[in-house]
Amino acid sequence: MNNFWSVTASLLEGFWVTCAIFAVTLVLALPLGLIIAFGAMSSFKPVKAVVKVFIWVIRGTPLMLQLLVVYYGPALIFHWDLMPRFIATIVAFVINYACYFAEIYRGGIESISKGQREAGQVLGMTKTQIFFKVILLQVVKRIVPPMSNEIITLVKDTSLARIILVEELLKAAQEFTAWGLMWPLFYTGVFYLLFVGILTLVFRGIEKKLDYFRS
Amino acid sequence: MSYLELVNFNKKFGQTEVLKGIDLKVEKGEVVTVIGSSGSGKTTLLRCINFLERPDSGRMSLDGEILFDGDGIKNEKETELREKRLNFGLVFQSFNLFPQYNVIKNVTLAPTLLLGTEVKLLKKSLKAEGLQGKEIKERIKQYKEKRKTEIENDGIKLLEKTGLTEKAKAFPCELSGGQQQRVAIARALALKPKVLCFDEPTSALDPELTGEVLKVIKSLKGDDRTMIIVTHEMGFAKGVSDKVVFMSGGVIEEEGTPEEIFDNPKSAKLKAFLLNIGDKEGKESV
Ligand SMILES: Nc1ncnc2c1ncn2[C@@H]1O[C@H](COP(=O)(O)OP(=O)(O)OP(=O)(O)O)[C@@H](O)[C@H]1O
Numbered sequence: 001m002n003n004f005w006s007v008t009a010s011l012l013e014g015f016w017v018t019c020a021i022f023a024v025t026l027v028l029a030l031p032l033g034l035i036i037a038f039g040a041m042s043s044f045k046p047v048k049a050v051v052k053v054f055i056w057v058i059r060g061t062p063l064m065l066q067l068l069v070v071y072y073g074p075a076l077i078f079h080w081d082l083m084p085r086f087i088a089t090i091v092a093f094v095i096n097y098a099c100y101f102a103e104i105y106r107g108g109i110e111s112i113s114k115g116q117r118e119a120g121q122v123l124g125m126t127k128t129q130i131f132f133k134v135i136l137l138q139v140v141k142r143i144v145p146p147m148s149n150e151i152i153t154l155v156k157d158t159s160l161a162r163i164i165l166v167e168e169l170l171k172a173a174q175e176f177t178a179w180g181l182m183w184p185l186f187y188t189g190v191f192y193l194l195f196v197g198i199l200t201l202v203f204r205g206i207e208k209k210l211d212y213f214r215s
Numbered sequence: 216m217s218y219l220e221l222v223n224f225n226k227k228f229g230q231t232e233v234l235k236g237i238d239l240k241v242e243k244g245e246v247v248t249v250i251g252s253s254g255s256g257k258t259t260l261l262r263c264i265n266f267l268e269r270p271d272s273g274r275m276s277l278d279g280e281i282l283f284d285g286d287g288i289k290n291e292k293e294t295e296l297r298e299k300r301l302n303f304g305l306v307f308q309s310f311n312l313f314p315q316y317n318v319i320k321n322v323t324l325a326p327t328l329l330l331g332t333e334v335k336l337l338k339k340s341l342k343a344e345g346l347q348g349k350e351i352k353e354r355i356k357q358y359k360e361k362r363k364t365e366i367e368n369d370g371i372k373l374l375e376k377t378g379l380t381e382k383a384k385a386f387p388c389e390l391s392g393g394q395q396q397r398v399a400i401a402r403a404l405a406l407k408p409k410v411l412c413f414d415e416p417t418s419a420l421d422p423e424l425t426g427e428v429l430k431v432i433k434s435l436k437g438d439d440r441t442m443i444i445v446t447h448e449m450g451f452a453k454g455v456s457d458k459v460v461f462m463s464g465g466v467i468e469e470e471g472t473p474e475e476i477f478d479n480p481k482s483a484k485l486k487a488f489l490l491n492i493g494d495k496e497g498k499e500s501v
Pocket residue numbers: 228231233251252253254255256257258259260
């Protein structure tokens with residue numbers, strides 16, 4: 001029993017780091033993704049091209065590779081000091097997830113019929129008003145399902161930070177294998193499942209909330 | 216000079232010439248219907264009038280004011296463009312209601328958003344009068360409250376007019392196509408446009424629902440309301456129009472009173488068009 005509580009305590013410590021990676025990534029990547037999405041939809045061709053190539057590179061290479069590059073790259077290439085592991089993790093995750101979110105935003109925005117924008121225009125609305133008062137909520141409704149998928153994937157992807165030795169949940173559990181204990185690894189599953197379970201409920205709630213209209 | 220005048224409108228999409236020298240005069244309070252076969256440029260004409268497309272050349276004036284003239288039409292500021300656009304209203308074939316808002320909010324949204332601009336102007340003029348910050352705030356608050364009630368009451372009246380009073384709190388997805396289109400008409404009227412345009416307002420509707428929409432449009436005639444209506448409903452065009460315009464291949468082939476157009480067509484193209492469509496729609500009238 002003693003054993004169980006000490007494992008739980010150290011897994012909780014790891015879980016706290018996992019939650020921090022998750023939350024900070026989400027808070028930063030959600031708005032950054034929108035900016036990237038606008039870049040990808042820009043009518044200024046060079047911006048559009050650069051952003052599209054960037055998205056292609058980020059989505060086309062493993063997040064684990066990006067983590068390693070962000071953490072070791074500056075030190076190996078420019079001989080800078082290594083940055084704190086947590087910061088490197090956040091940088092890599094935010095860039096990676098912002099690109100995925102950007103594609104979801106873009107798909108959502110482009111799926112809104114031209115007629116909605118034109119209806120706003122003939123009613124004398126400004127571009128900003130059209131975006132915030134007409135388009136946005138319809139986009140939100142459409143992107144909730146793909147976003148919830150992506151965000152649930154983020155929960156599990158946090159474990160990749162282990163590769164640069166961030167003390168997150170999985171690493172905390174793995175340390176017990178040195179003592180010959182396997183079950184702490186399985187125990188992490190409980191944490192992930194609970195986390196994902198709660199998120200699933202939250203997203204279902206949001207979908208329900210937006211159920212009052214159809215577009 | 217006529218109330219609304221279009222002179223020599225030309226519009227190309229790439230290599231396709233869609234409008235080729237359109238001249239159109241509309242008097243105040245007049246109802247003009249535009250007929251013509253598919254692809255003749257009717258929608259493009261309405262979109263140009265509503266500033267959704269820019270003609271490549273041409274001049275448009277409304278109520279003596281030139282809204283654009285030839286080349287000077289490209290580099291407008293967004294605010295100018297919006298101001299000019301507000302002279303016109305457009306009802307789309309596909310309604311384009313805002314799905315996330317209920318009926319009354321669909322109608323009052325645009326006037327409410329415009330209130331922001333009104334308030335800015337008021338603030339400026341109050342400042343120019345030399346009023347104090349606190350007093351300005353008070354006056355603006357009063358003005359806002361007054362206007363909000365007005366907008367709400369206007370909206371309710373428009374719903375009465377379009378027969379939608381009981382549907383005020385319903386969402387677009389809960390309405391029939393005919394009801395949706397009537398909301399769209401009320402929404403366009405809420406901004407009190409000088410010229411209201413309709414682009415085939417009943418083409419997306421089941422036949423049994425077109426009547427209710429046409430009836431509403433017909434009821435708008437009078438009150439000095441100027442309307443341009445693109446339609447395929449010949450019976451309706453005959454009944455409602457002061458003037459009928461027949462378009463073909465990007466030009467106005469013939470125009471005149473309903474009697475002239477429907478009973479005494481002159482050009483071969485119009486005759487052929489009426490013959491073609493006559494079998495299907497000649498009997499219907501509203
Ligand atoms: N945005 C556009 N880009 C390219 N071509 C266009 C565009 N809009 C319209 N056209 C072309 O212009 C021509 C006229 O189109 P328009 O929609 O004005 O016709 P219409 O008279 O309204 O026809 P309908 O009765 O089918 O609605 C068509 O040949 C159409 O293909």
